[in-house]
Structures are given as structure tokens and as C-alpha cells.
Amino acid sequence: MDNTPSTPGKFKMEKGSYFHRPRWHTSLAKLAFWSFVFLGLMFIFFFRTPSIPSPSLRTYNNFGAAWEKRVRSSARIRSPNGVSVLVTGAAGFVGTHVSAALKRRGDGVLGLDNFNDYYDPSLKRARQALLERTGVFIVEGDINDVDLLKKLFEIVAFTHVMHLAAQAGVRYAMENPGSYVHSNIAGFVNLLEVCKSMNPQPAIVWASSSSVYGLNTKVPFSERDRTDQPASLYAATKKAGEEIAHTYNHIYGLSLTGLRFFTVYGPWGRPDMAYFFFTRDILKGKSIPIFEAANHGTVARDFTYIDDIVRGCLGALDTAEKSTGSGGKKTGPAQLRVFNLGNTSPVPVSELVSILERLLKVKAERNIMKLPRNGDVQFTHANISYAQSEFGYKPKTDLQNGLKKFVQWYINYYSDGKKADQ
């Protein structure tokens, strides 16, 4: 679809290296150089000890017979009313939890993830291992890979797609804008293109974000509020996703449900998020930057615990109606929805830090600083009545209890000397 690589992660567009090319003054130097390269390659080829991956994490060549068998087996429905779900971003934080929950109740689940290095890929591999143990196979690939997506639909007639693959994080969008366009816009369009051509078309539930409310000041945020003043490119790409969803629903009859997640946290979380790296840095005795708005204004988030989000995702999936189109043609109006999935009780970031201090029994070195103008908004607060009325969404975990579970996981996960660096 474009020229960016299929796994952007930390990839950034490079400036042309033309002006830095070495000049070869003599053909002798050239010969010596290539002989060196050749010998080096031979050395690597013959003397490298082959690393034997554990059977559970063996990588399968996409499209091979063994791979196809694993795809089929992972997606096999094991309960009477089960559905078959393709979960994109399955090695991600929310993707792992949702995949495990679907599998537990007997649905067929196949994961897809590009394992990019936006944050520590070993954490993604550990989540993959966790899912493997529950019988969920994650295909390694990118949502921009049309052939791969088509192949997966050829093997399995997915009834649903839970699309959670994305370039996340609000601040990183200033460093690497291309990765947001690549995953959240081009990747999403690619996935919808493939879904719209299927017969039957799957119903799609996908991750939008609370950040679409941008600079709005009226709280709590309702789905009916304006979403035309995003504060980050990340938010703008999620908002674009919502408009793109409208288009595919309108033209092709795809059933589409967008979920606006509000700062999701919990065990197996994302190391780029504040609660995660605050924990790491408090334990290290490193100072943590705590943002505050103008005139000492409070910065707050409607932090939402992962188990509540998972219940919301499953509720949305279970109430998703069938797509109405087939093979690229719409036959009638289809469902188009967007829901807030938040906690409805915002907590100031300074309070988040106090809770962590109590749980970790370590005093944080607080570095209070002005909210930088790099994508953050001052507060978020969800009105969840729509999700409540449609599928009984009701968050149960407050920040104190949720962080307790996160800290327990964190201490346990990093107890064996693993590094918690991003």
C-alpha cells in the first residue's frame, strides 16, 4: 500500500544518505572490503550455533502446511454458540487479554501481530507464550499485508474481527508520525478492504481512543460530543479511523463498532504508559516527571482497569450485528456504533503516584513540570451510559485495586532479573 516497511515500530523515515556515501579510491580497497564481507558471512553461516526455539514459540513459515494447521486449530470454535474471531494486535496489552478471554469461553481465536519494537518486544513474546498455553496462535504479520489477510480469511471464515492492532501512545506521534499513518490509517483501510470483499463479511469491533475528545472542556465526555479538535496526531488518526469506519459501513454494509478506550492499565500493560514507567522509575529511585496544567491545574485521567475493558470488548462483540454486504456489495443498512469504555471516575496523576508509593513502599522523587504541548490533554472523563444500556457495561475496579494487581504482576514478572526498560 505504501513504501514504509510492514513493521514500523521505532522505524523513522530516513533522509537520503546520498551525500554520505564513501568514495572508492582504488579497486584494491574495494576487493579487500568485499573479501572481508564474504569471509564474515561465511563465518556466520558455518559457525553460528543454531538457536533452537522452544516448541511453543517456534516460528512457522507463513503459508506452510504446519502453519495452516495451527491457524485452523486456533480458530476452531469449541462452544455451541461460539464465534470465530481474528484478533489483530493479539500480542499487545489489550489484545492478549481479549484473546485469552474469548478462548476461555470457547470461541475460535486467531491472533495477528507484527511484534514491532515500539516497546520491548520481549514483553510481547512473553504475552505470546501466555496465549500459546491457552491454545491461541499468533500469526506474525502486518495488517498492511493484503495477501496474508486474504490467506487467513481463505483458511477461516471469521465471523468477527477484533481489531486492536495500532500505533499507540500520544506523545510518540511527534517523534514518528509516519508509524501512526501506517498502522492506524493505511493498515485500518487495508483490513477493511479485505473484510468488505469477504463472503460473508465479518462484523468488526475496533479500538478507537478517548483522545478523540481532544481539547473538549465539557465533562463527562459523551459519544454525542464533538470530536474535531484532537490534540495529537495519534488522536487525529483515531478520529480518522472513525470516519473511515463510517465510509465502509455506508458503502459496503460492514458492521462496525468503535471503542473509545480511556487510559487502560493493568498486568501485562504497556511500558510506554505513565503508571508503568513510574513504577519502574520509583523502584529505581529515579525522579518521575509529573505534569501539571497552567496555574497548578490538575491533570487527571479516567484510568480504566483491563478486566473492565475486556468485559466491554466482549459485550460489544456479542451485540455486534452481522454485516449486510457480501463480496463487496451492500445489500442493506448495517450497524455503526461507537462507545466510551472508561471508568467514570478520573484520578489526578499526583494521586496515581501516591497510590504507587503506598503499594511499592517507596517514596517517589517527584519532578513537577508544566504539561508539555506534545499531545497530552488536561483531563479525560467518560460518560458510559450508552455502553451500559447496550451491553450492561459496568466497570468494577477502582485505581487503588487495579494498581495493586498491576504492582503484584510487575514485581513477579521482573523478579528474575528481566530489565524493565522500554
Ligand SMILES: O=C(O)[C@H]1O[C@H](OP(=O)(O)OP(=O)(O)OC[C@H]2O[C@@H](n3ccc(=O)[nH]c3=O)[C@H](O)[C@@H]2O)[C@H](O)[C@@H](O)[C@@H]1O
Ligand atoms: O485513553 C486513551 O485514549 C489513551 O490512553 C493512553 O494515553 P494517556 O492517557 O496519555 O496515558 P499515559 O501516557 O499513561 O499518561 C497518563 C497520565 O500521566 C501523565 N504523564 C505522562 C507522562 C509523564 O511523563 N508524566 C505525566 O504526568 C499524562 O499527562 C496523563 O495525564 C494511551 O497511551 C493511549 O494509547 C490511549 O489511546
